[in-house]
Amino acid sequence: MPTNALIKELALDIKLKAGISPTVITSDTTSHVTVSVERALAARSQPLVMLTHEALRRIDARLLAGWELVVDEVPSVSDCKSHQFDCISYLGSIGNYLTVSPEKKAEIKPESIALVENMIKAKDSSALSESALDVLKAMLTPKCSVEVEAQNTKGKRLVRIVRYKDFLPAFSYANSVHILANNVRDTLLGIHAKYQGWGFEPSLFTPEFDGYGKRVELHPFLTGKYSKTQSMMQRNGKPADTWDDGVQLADWLRCITAMVGDEKGLAFAHQWMNHNFNDNITKLPIDSRGINGYQDRHIAICLQHGNVSPDDGLSFHTLGEMLGVPVAEVRKAIEFERFYESTLQAVARTSLRDRSSTEPVTLFVQSMDMAVYLQSKLGRLATINTELSMTPWEKEQSEKKKDKALLQAEVIMMFQIEGVDRQAIAERLNVPYHQVRRWTARLKKVA
Structure with a gap:
């Protein structure tokens, strides 16, 4: 378990x-x-x-x-993590003991192995940080890869530990x-x-299931894709750097608060979502497996997302090689676990799992996509209510994108309305010929 x-x-x-x-x-x-x-x-x-x-x-x-x-x-299979080092801390803690290949793979220098082993054993008295010790320990662990990214423009260096748990x-x-x-x-x-060649069959322990036998009402937040960036979007079209009451998700949560009133419920959210829920809403960890004791709650607010960060994505190639799985499949599976499976686990913390209770359950979920998924899992009595659904607030286009859109419009007008030759357009507007050709590929000049 x-x-x-x-x-x-x-x-x-x-x-x-x-x-x-x-x-x-x-x-x-x-x-x-x-x-x-x-x-x-x-x-x-x-x-x-x-x-x-x-x-x-x-x-x-x-x-x-x-x-x-x-x-x-x-069970969780992926066991990847990363640490950020600035230039001084990297050189002063682990840089002197490592060699890094052009493929970013790090190895402990042969002459430093004994020293590193002693430092790990004496970690209580070591001057090294926990991050440095974690990296050095990983380098002595079988079936574990340590990869070092180049120093970025801010003087930071990302060190990734890639490994998996083999069951x-x-x-x-x-x-x-x-x-x-x-x-x-x-x-x-x-x-x-x-x-690895395994097959799947229904287990003899699989119970007969025809839904939970109670009404479930699903309220999706967004009609489009759910993400942290979209949740933090402001009405001016710019995502906020930190949580505040002006972001789109906060707007939706105010609607939920008014609807829920004093009824007790559960909320599952990442730390960046710093909304102050009323005392009747209990905030629980994203990983809710094994959390019981809340079967008297008929309301759940699910705000976890499955998006993979750029830092996480850097490890997928190596992880895929270790598992013998294509990178695209690794990403898809991890996103499924973080988004769909995590949300299904969360809603199961409520009175849904209490077969003796017939009181309706209300679930506030991330998107229409999630609502449809949960509806398929919760049985014939689950319905979707879109009264509180919001269209994603539009992101303001950058000046660079605006300029490109204007330039494209001018190219199309010159070619289609004025009948100017593609090569002439490219020379007159100082635009690469292949770009002009792509923008006008399916257009015809006006006769």
Whole structure:
């Protein structure tokens, strides 16, 4: 399972309802998790052993032979991160110990390996920053790539750590593998498994599902694509640098506040979204897997996005090579997990999962696209209400784009209305001939 807390909760539930006392092995029950799990698997004396995703990945996979493996939620496969160093901190902390290839791949100099190992062991007394130690530790980790970007114009240098969490060895040795999740195929784990030759079948644990049996009303925010930039757009056509009450998302949230009133609800949002919700709205983390205790809430506001930052995107090529998956598929899977899967997990924190409750659920979601997706997952009683939907506020064109648009209009007028030859237009307006040809490719001169 994903977390210690969720294991503890489910173990109690199993004991009360099924009369079985699971063997729980987590950092809450022992200081030697890996060793304890391996002993329990080897002994085969316990009918049910419960551990975390991370523990599953760390144990000797061969010990799972003869066991049925049931995985709650799709484990995270991508394990990439990045650190920014200025010129001085880079040279003073890690630069002296590394060589960087033209392909940006970093390696520890052979003569520095012993020194680096000692610095990592003595991290409490080390003068190195946590970021520097993290990078050096990654460089000594198998199946891990450290890549160093060139120094930018602001004197900053991005250092990326690229690695993945491999669950396929554990899956290979178990008798059968059942992943309890709404969608496995479209996640990075599913894509990785597919490209490694795995197939998918419905699990014997798959419950019959014909919707949640309660009315669900979906209120989308935007009619177009949802993003941080669009959410932060102001009426003057410029996105705000920091959150304020004049951005488009704040405008929509004021409408929600008036509609919700004093009813209790949940909100899932990134830290950049610094809206002050009323006390009746509880703000929860974006990754809501395993968060329970809010089944009395009938309202959820979902504001997570799946956009990949430019820094994240730089790691996808290497990550794709590690997984044996095309870069485009890596990006698509990560965006799916961050946007669609994360939102579906969030709405499941509400009374949706309480089958004894028949009270309607109201979900305020990011876009029409998300509303349609959730409607397909929540059953026949889910409807979409567009009363609060907003058309994206238009972004002001830059002066460069305006000038280009005016120039294009002039080219078209000279060619189509005045009948001027393309070559003459290019020379008169000082525009490359291929540009003139592209702008007028499907146009005919007036007779």
